[in-house]
Amino acid sequence: MVATAILAALALLLGTAAFGPAEPASAAVAAGKPVKPPKPGGSTELEYAAVGDSFAAGVGGGSYLDTSCYRSANSYPRQLDADANKRLVSFPACTGASTVETLAQIATISTTAKVVTVTVGGNDVGFSNVMRNCFAFPSDSCQSSIDAGAAIAASQAFRDKVAGVITAIRTRTEPDAKVIVAGYPLLFHLNSSGVNTRYQWADEVNAETVVLNNVIESVAVGTGRPSWTSRMTSPVTASAVAARGSWIGCTSTGTPRSIRRRPGTRHTPTRSARFPCPDAGREQNREMDLSSFGVRATAGTLRAADGVTLDHVWTDEGVVAAPATNGAQVLHLSVALCILNDTYREADRLGIELAGIAVEADGGFTDAWRSTGIEYSVTLDSTASADDLERLRAAVDAVAEIPRAIRAGAPVSRLG
Structure with a gap:
């Protein structure tokens, strides 16, 4: 370490x-x-x-x-x-x-x-x-x-x-x-x-x-x-980035049980992901904080300075997503990015102008690597009325494909 x-x-x-x-x-x-x-x-x-x-x-x-x-x-x-x-x-x-x-x-x-x-x-x-x-x-x-x-x-x-x-x-x-x-x-x-x-x-x-x-x-x-x-040159099963129980580069198993938009305006995750490799064992999981794997996706005037920049059809500068160092974060980013993309799409359909969007998603896992649920919040920079923005959020909640797919659940298997 x-x-x-x-x-x-x-x-x-x-x-x-x-x-x-x-x-x-x-x-x-x-x-x-x-x-x-x-x-x-x-x-x-x-x-x-x-x-x-x-x-x-x-x-x-x-x-x-x-x-x-x-x-x-x-x-x-x-x-x-x-x-x-x-x-x-x-x-x-x-x-x-x-x-x-x-x-x-x-x-x-x-x-x-x-x-x-x-x-x-x-x-x-x-x-x-x-x-x-x-x-x-x-x-x-x-x-x-x-x-x-x-x-x-x-x-x-x-x-x-x-x-x-x-x-x-x-x-x-x-x-x-x-x-x-x-x-x-x-x-x-x-x-x-x-x-x-x-x-x-x-x-x-x-x-x-x-x-x-x-x-x-x-x-x-x-x-x-x-x-x-x-010098730190000895290979490790999963490298500790900075502290005990902090791991990089691994994925999870299990199907999220729920996904919902968090009430209120904005939520800032208080922890970054700490995510053990599957072979680390359930005993080690109990020593780790699996309650929070917060991520964010931002664009426009709310675009963050740090993170992975992704090309995006609705914005010339692209979308910034972070962090993305393990499977839990990637899972949550799929929700955040979907909400962000669909918010732009539905805003265009409803004639609502948006200057910027920030979507934050968070959730945890049990010791058995079953999701305890995913929550997300949406912050909008817009001159539209509060009623119009709430109408936009409701429309996105109803149509966002990734949250709908996760709520429904899906079998995952390897081919071959």
Whole structure:
């Protein structure tokens, strides 16, 4: 796991104790944490800063401190903050951050930080494109996405960008500050033949991840004052993105029992999906939060900045859907996207002008992977009257094909 590897690296460097999960807070940095015992000799805690992308922010870990970067209370920076020897003073890590955005993060961290962790580079080489084109929505663009990422990772320009991040941290902090550069985990388990029977591109993505880690490590080691690199290159059955019980790349079984539009205007899911692979076993499911797999689909003036952009007949800019890292989210996105599409269609039929739409869908699963139901909410940006908009929502509820199909239930079987 990402957190485990980095915690181990810091333990070796600083002689720290075992770590437990951090307490929830309402801010990116620790707030209202329990008073911790002082370090031996009465010295104060080491100030700690964490920068980088989603692996540093902890997306997938749940208990989010914000919805702009999806920093998690279960992220490895927050787990490190729980140690008696460290105090998290700066936590600008943000989902989707590249080396350029990480440079901007570094400019905000405390100059007195004695420990700085950074996970960066994945977005520069197109991690999201590979996940989208090879796993979330497999397409003919998969191989080209992998090849493009490999070419970037092998380039001197990429090495320079990673080196620039490390140098910026050193410039920002004092000479005795320790910089820990984290690599990326292998996301997919491979069998004894070196393949993953579920995902065609798993072995190649794992291999390219190893290459990426090698590049990042060599840059970190070669930048002058020592950087410590936490390598996470052991294949795992299902990679933990940021915290215990947080999994990526798996699907569910079972038929949803109900689907309905949630009353009210807008619902913001409080957790992202945490979704174990089927072979993880029901015992493990009981240790995980299966109650919320929130997603959103947005377009027009309500179009979100982050997510997968899909071409759409009703909008020139396309629809942004997110997140889509596992089967539960994809199931819920099918509902959200259908509602969004049918809202545009029915609005056109009824002569109602729409500037923007945001549809959010959420639901959970039992330990047996049976859906507990799906709820969705629709937010509309329109000058139409409240009565007209309610008439539009009712029309969509009546005709939306995917919700109707899920309500009716359908057998699912493999051919051959």
